[in-house]
Amino acid sequence: MALLDAETEHRTQGGPGLPQQRRLVTDLPGPRSAAILARKADAVPAGVGHTVPVAAVAAGGGVVVDADGNSLIDLGSGIAVTTVGNAHPKIAAAVAAQAAQFTHTCFMISPYESYIEVAEALNRLTPGDFAKKSALFNSGAEAVENAIKIARKHTGRQGVVAFDHGYHGRTNLTMALTAKSMPYKSGFGPFAPEVYRAPMSYPFRDGLTGPDAAERAISQMEKQIGAGNLAAIIIEPIQGEGGFIVPADGFLPALADWCRANGVVFIADEVQTGFARTGHMFASEIFGVVPDLITTAKGIAGGLPLAAVTGRAEIMDASHAGGLGGTYGGNPIACAAALAAIDVFENDGVIERAQQIGTILTERLTAMQSQDPRIGDVRGHGAMIAAEFVDPETNAPDAALTAAVAQAAIAQGVIVLTCGTYGNVIRFLPPLSIGDDLLIEGLDVVAEALAAA
Template sequence: MAAGTSATRTFSVPQERRLVTELPGPRSRALQERRVRAVSRGAGTLANIYMDHGAGAVLVDVDGNQLIDLGCGIGVTTIGHAHPDVAAAVAEQVQKLTHTLFTVTPYENYVRVAEKLAEITPGTHEKHSILVNSGAEAVENAAKIARRFTGRRAIVVLDHAFHGRTNLTMAMTYRPWPEREGMGPFPGEIYSVPISYPFRDGLSGEEAAERTIDVIETHVGPRDVAAFFAEPIQGDGGVIIPAPGYFARIAEYCRDNGIVFVADEIQAGIARTGAWYSIEHHGVVPDLVTSAKGIAGGMPLAAVTGRAEIMDAVQPGGVGGTFGGNPVSTAAALAVFDLIEREDLIGEAQRVERTLVSRIGDWADRFDVVGEVRGKGAMFGIELVQPGTKKPNAAALKHVLTYAAEHGVIALDAGSWDSVLRLLPSVVISDALLDDAASVLEEAFATLPGSADEHEPVPAS
């Protein structure tokens, strides 16, 4: 893939949907049989279609089928699959140095990533960072840092939140199934409070914030709260975007009560929503920011970045880990940062938003199963409901995802009731691919049991 705009980029894989077998194909089915004999069933899979390679917004499976990827490994390959600049940076670094452990003998890449994070995260204050391996690890460290800085114990999270699968972050995650069921006991002093959910609560941002604050005041007590964790745009929760003014009031409340405000940007950060970080859409500067997923083009890396006085409250050795900020992953991240700026991928995310709004923004009017279409940049949610109500429709989502996968489109589920169709495409996806994928999804709606629409299946070229 070469530099350029969405119209001029070239890719090693043609950017088109192309099916040469049924899906899953014969080689995928054979691999699935091997997988059942060797892999824990706990590592569940959305679609048992085994991938071989990819480029841009297209994946090629082991049978040679080309699929449109609207999931990006849950928001990881924001810059596209197998970007040659990232591959080159990884190849060069892996021949020089693969590991020393930064806390034993440090190296420049780690410092350069921290410097860049200080530049791109919101706010002009002095910021410091630590680098770790995964989003859950970043969230857990942010909680540790906030507790160390404040000397307080309680962590407040929002309803419908997803913060990870470690023991602490499972306690911070909202729904019990499948992440938490049977996994306890969990740590205490984690409190879930209502979020602004405009489609379901009908409240203004200010009204929803006062409801949140009232629960904190009456159920926790602000003097005991170390940190307030929020995904500015909830991903797994259903691409929930709080109403304007919600986070401004929450941030003010946190400042007034000495509570560390943490923006969990694991899924929505790093250019996905048309800004470096999704909290920017709310006009709020957080105290701490967590980054992961899209930060290193598919290599494992995550970070906690925040006010220097908060980050430095932890004693040396109080945070860290063997592989955190690995030389190879940090080399990939530096290439990603460069690509985002050089190819204006923030602008490309804004283009994706305009295209999706134009192409699917009327679905709630056209399909009685669609309650709402919402999103920012390359992060959209389509909430599916029982026709004529706001009752969640998990069965419809299951049908749509299955139909889409069988016809060469990979999309994602989301929502506390498994009723939100989640789209997280690469920001380099073409308008033509978005149009083709939308046509497949429309056909999925039209083939729902009881649907009055009649359409022929959309052929793959």
């Protein structure tokens, strides 16, 4: 990045000390961001897109600042990654200290204590009062792939069930697990075999109770695959990219019970829902389910790349020595960041803050819904809330309206993200470090964008 002038550099010191305000000094993109994005177009493949037309130079609290000095309200957290806030002081200090000590040895060559400490913390924090073990990786998709490997090795079976609207990653196996074709799968096949799909509980659209939706899914699995052929089912307790779909009460426990009765490993993909995002340390707790294996990433390390599979010790131990691992898995700098982030999650009131943010989001969006039938549904938990936009006459998904609202909000300096199988959901994922005033201002902008759409 080119050096900033003194005024811009002063404005763009990152972390919580960054001025917490929405401030547009140029249209987006400004000239500096436009120049950087032009370089991106020349140097980076077209397949690597971007949502917000800015080049970020600093972030903290509830804002992202670009190269032109524009300050945008952050309601996306880098897709639920900077949950504790960007450049959190504890994480920044831990990263700097570890980088000065050593940056890599490869845990499979020369182990180090911080990897073990992260594993111990995950074993303690994740649902379930039984012996657990954890293995560390680099990304959510990598954690999912390894969870499937472990389940197959443990059961001696090959079949895996994922669910409608689910998202699990962009690698070959995780593309097979992911439901949505565009932009994640189209043209990238063939995909990994022995992956099947079952219907998800989607109360807004299917109207089924949790037990009835579970019976539908279980019947399909038994008839089309056979329980004896299944190694695992994998499911997001609240679906992320699929549209923040919250299953009806009773759906997940019924699936978990069926898995236990049939020797099928129940994998909870908590990559997006984990680490206080839903107002609980893990979303599985909301539904009273205890996964056999749980995958985590995103918020685990405050912005550094780290992921994990945690689960029952007897399942995790199924692999032969050398069957799990990776060159960078559990990198010491990422582990240091994770330990600092876990300290924040446990001791700095962020779970309670997620609940407060959820109340603000839900009350405001529900009030908007009462005045505008184009908002068909408001759903979610904690600081993971979504609004689904529809044609009020037919209830059909309205992707065009959703895109227009999101684009208008971004143009006014509020970062929002869309999602959903039908592209008709705006998701709200603010960092838990955002202040009430900034959050409410961001919602005001979204409301104005919807009124004008």
